[in-house]
Amino acid sequence: MPDPLIDLREVTKTYEEGPPALDEVSLAVHPGEAVAVLGPSGSGKSTLLNLIAGLDRPTAGSVTVDGVRVNGLSERASAKFRRASVGMVFQFFHLLDDLNVADNILLPAQLAGMPRAEARDRAAELLGHLGIARHTRAYPGRLSGGERQRVAVARALMNRPKLLLADEPTGALDTASGADVQALLRDLNADGQTIVLVTHDMALAAGCATRTVELLDGRVARDVPTAVAS
Structure with missing residues (x-):
């Protein structure tokens, strides 16, 4: 088996008051997995995602x-x-309303210094692959929730990241749009994309994750393979 893409070892995160948000969590995620992190509010799901992304730092332990x-x-x-x-990818998209779809998608490439021609080719590839090429010049406010989330996914994939993190990606969507995003995540994982998603939605986890990790009071309560629905 290849080395883990994500390797958390005895990670604890505490704040000034209250119990630890995460309490000695060890977790490995290997390339090609799609891991759904479940648990009630306050269980540590978003803290886990922020630590993996380097948006926050653990009080103890290591995040690789x-x-x-x-x-x-x-x-x-x-x-x-x-x-x-x-x-x-976030629940509420975080697209820039004064930029059209193409320019929203191109933004990470510009920040990373990708050559303009290469960036435009990559954006066109993603627009076609994710089924939103017809919206290239549209502005986010003219799109449905499901379409905006597809744009957000395209933006997240612009620089070909090895890891895609999704925080409640269907939380702001209606049932049909949520099913659309679920199918998109499943297809991306089938193409080899490693995904870690935080969700309250059991159907989303069952529909696109290869593994389910349940957090309870900052600890891993369950970690099991998932039979992804077709």
Whole structure:
């Protein structure tokens, strides 16, 4: 088996008051897995995602992603690491309303210094692959929720990250749009994309994850393979 793409070892995260948000969590995610992280509010799901992305640092333990000790990086190095290795998708899309679809997707490439011609070719590839090429010049406010989430996914994949993180990616969508995003994530994983997603949606986990990790009170309560529905 290849080395883990994500390797958390005895990770604890505490804040000023209350019990630990994460309590000695050890977790490995290998390339090609699609891991759904489940649990009630306050169980540590979003904290886990933020630590993997280098947006936060553990109080104790180590977080290694793609061979990089993330919790040892400076803020500048952490931002550079995310641009190169991690794509992020959020519940509320975080698209820029004054940029059209193509320009929203191109933004990570511009920040990373990708040559303009290469970036435009990559954007066109993603627009076609994700079924949103007809919306290239549209603005986010003219799109449905499901279409906006596809644009957000395209933006997250722009720099070919090894890891895609998704935080409640269907939380703001209606049932039909949620099913559309579920199918998209399943297809991306089938193409080899490693995915870690946080969700309350059991149907989403069952429909696109190859493995389910359940957190309870900051600890891993369950970690089992998932038979992905076709």
